[in-house]
Amino acid sequence: QVQLQESGPGLVKPSETLSLTCDVSGFSVSSSSYYWGWIRQPPGKGLEWIGNIHYRGSTYYNPSLKSRVAISVDTSKNQFSLKLSSVTAADTAVYYCARDPGFCNDGSCYGWFDTWGQGTLVTVSS
Amino acid sequence: EIVLTQSPGTLSLSPGERATLSCRASQSVSSRYLAWYQQKPGQAPRLLIYGASSRATGIPDRFSGSGSGTDFTLTINRLQPEDFAVYYCQQYGSSPRTFGQGTKLEIK
Numbered sequence: 001q002v003q004l005q006e007s008g009p010g011l012v013k014p015s016e017t018l019s020l021t022c023d024v025s026g027f028s029v030s031s032s033s034y035y036w037g038w039i040r041q042p043p044g045k046g047l048e049w050i051g052n053i054h055y056r057g058s059t060y061y062n063p064s065l066k067s068r069v070a071i072s073v074d075t076s077k078n079q080f081s082l083k084l085s086s087v088t089a090a091d092t093a094v095y096y097c098a099r100d101p102g103f104c105n106d107g108s109c110y111g112w113f114d115t116w117g118q119g120t121l122v123t124v125s126s
Numbered sequence: 127e128i129v130l131t132q133s134p135g136t137l138s139l140s141p142g143e144r145a146t147l148s149c150r151a152s153q154s155v156s157s158r159y160l161a162w163y164q165q166k167p168g169q170a171p172r173l174l175i176y177g178a179s180s181r182a183t184g185i186p187d188r189f190s191g192s193g194s195g196t197d198f199t200l201t202i203n204r205l206q207p208e209d210f211a212v213y214y215c216q217q218y219g220s221s222p223r224t225f226g227q228g229t230k231l232e233i234k
Contacts (some may be wrong), residue, residue, distance in 0.1 A: 021152060046214065046224070046225050046226070046227045046228055047171065047214060047216070047225040049222055049223045049224070049225075060221075062222045063222060064222070095173075096170055100216060107221070108220075108221030108222075109218070109223065110159060110218050110219065110221070110223075111223075112161035112173060112216060112218055112225050113161075113163075113171070113173060113216075114173050114176075114182060114183075115173075116170035116171055116172070117170060118169070118170055119170050122197045
């Protein structure tokens, strides 16, 4: 049974970089049939897709965050990571990692999220 | 980007009744690339439907999805106590993928 678990600091100062890791168990991130994604949800609000990665290293980002986001994958540890730079209070949210059985090409991704981590709250505050 | 508008914002029903949730897109969603999720307080979203009408693994058949183009519907028959939650639609036919703002299904 595939499980995802986010980890990382719960408090980040404004202008600094938010860093989170998603550990995957019960399934290999090196599966060619899946992408791995990050989604966030500000308190009391809706969901926003941040970006995706394939184990071969191809990345796809939401244009609204593209200039500040970097997603990477470590197949040896069966995990993938998110970095979001120059954070502000608007980046305060629950961050979820998820598995995406869709596909990506020509710079765009077309898929849903079939398995999610429990989420981790990241607060941006001094 | 495609904007998804869900209605109603809140739906108050009793166990045993049928719930009909709407998701309207600002432009046509290609290939019926639409998913539905259920989220309970303090939990991650749970995939219910993908491809507009395909149930995800383990989802009871009282949940059904329909629609195409710009209008999609999630129907929940014979509401159970565990069905009261917030429901989100998500389109993945156009990049970036976007979510609706949610419909809260509450016990009347």
